[in-house]
Amino acid sequence: MATKTKEASRKTFEWQGKDKSGNNSKGKIDAESIASAKALLRKQGINPNKVKKESSLSLGSKRNKPIKPLDIAFFTRQMATMMKAGVPLIQGLDIVGQGAEKNKLKELIYDIRGDVSGGTDFSTALSRHPLYFDDLFVSLVRSGEASGQLETMLDRVATYKEKIESLKAKIKKALTYPTAVIIVAIIVTAILLVKVVPVFDDVFRGFGADLPAFTLWVIGLSEFAQDYWFIGLLGIVAFGFGFGYTFKRSEKLRNAIDRGILKFPIIGPIINEAIVARFARTLATTFAAGVPLVQALDSTAGAAGNVVYRNATLQIRNGVSTGQSLTNAINMSGVFPVMVVQMVSIGEESGSLDMMLDKVANFYEESVDNAVDNLSSLLEPLIMAILGILVGGLVIAMYLPIFQLGNVV
Secondary structure (H helix, E strand, O other), X not given: OHHHHHHHOOEXXXXXXXXXXXXXXXXXXXXXXXXXHHHHHHHOOOEEEEEEEOOHHHHHHHOOOOOOHXXXXXXXXXXXXXXXXXXXXXXXXXXXXXXXXXXXXXXXXHHHHHHHHOOOOHHHHHXXXXXXXXXXXXXXXXXXXXXXXXXXXHHHHHHHHHHHHHHHHHHHHHHHHHHHHXXXXXXXXXXXXXXXXXXXXXXXXXXXOOOOHHHHHHHHXXXXXXXXXXXXXXXXXXXXXXXXXXXXXXXXXXXXXXXXXXXXOOHHHHHHHHHHHHHHHHHHHXXXXXXXXXXXXXXXXXXXXXXXXXXXXXXXXXXXXOOOOHHHHHHHXXXXXXXXXXXXXXXXXXXXXXXXXXXXXXXXXXXXXXXXXXXXXXXXXXXXXXXXXXXXXXXXXXXXXXXXXXXXX
8 A cells, every 4th residue: 555655656757967978868757756856867877967847748748659669779778777787677677667758668667577576587577578579589688597697688689679770760761751752742733733723724714725735734634633633532542541451461462562672773772781780680689699590590580571581591590400501501592792691701710700790780780871861862852853843844834825825915
């Protein structure tokens, strides 16, 4: 009863301060008072400069948002920091849980904390939440528990999660900008055809002259859009729902898209490099954790995110399990770049496979970063040209008869 009263008396405080490295930081924390909030922050290695009660306006902004992979990465990083500082596991979960901004994340951490305090292994407690902690995450934590180096393994897993999420963000960045601009261009064109062109059409009817062929074509397109815009919109929505439904249930469709996207111009090479980076990062992390190579390749195949590389990784695993060297198995798959084969060969010969794979991951992650930046700068003029053709073409079509008005008069 006392515990429930204590939990109910907790309030959320917003804080600003400096972390152990002296960098400015801010966030929110649950505590009974400002003094206890400051004490909890100091335990986390944060020197608070300002602590105040959370304003009512921000209470509903982030509290009920879903848990995202970046939240799990941040949780893992916090737990690694706690354990490296000598904080016991249960106390560390308490501190991190109190500092969680999202209610769902707080509940997740307290569920894990309850299992661990009841005598369950940390890895087993995590495995009870497969939506947030996959088999790879759990197996790495379990190997850290078995070796007595849980804090080191948590640090390694946190780095892995951060790198993978950063890579995903770069790919989304490469795809989001052109997609958004094209959608805006289509919407603007539709509005012009449905709302603006008919106004010009009414004016042109009083000219008493033949209209240019280009203008007639645009007017015809406008009339079609006015008559069938609702059917077109309904068709787009139906296609979207139908595609989403089929995508979730059809493995053949997902596999076909996976293969097709790798061959797609401009975007395909970036996706290829991102998957190679993920392959190297995952294999480096699992192998460095002491996971046997065949088992590590199993986990890497599951994290590939693309059927082509998943099948190639499973082929590599089968080759290694029959006594083939990892270098030869990767080379025989015919999917991975020559650089990967050479670096793995060096790693096998020198006994530093995890280090070489880590270098491969860093190289391709940096390559993806540069490719995304270059893609953005190259796409901007191309997209502007497309917008100019769509919108400018409509404007020219509408003003051509006005330019010819002098001949009619």
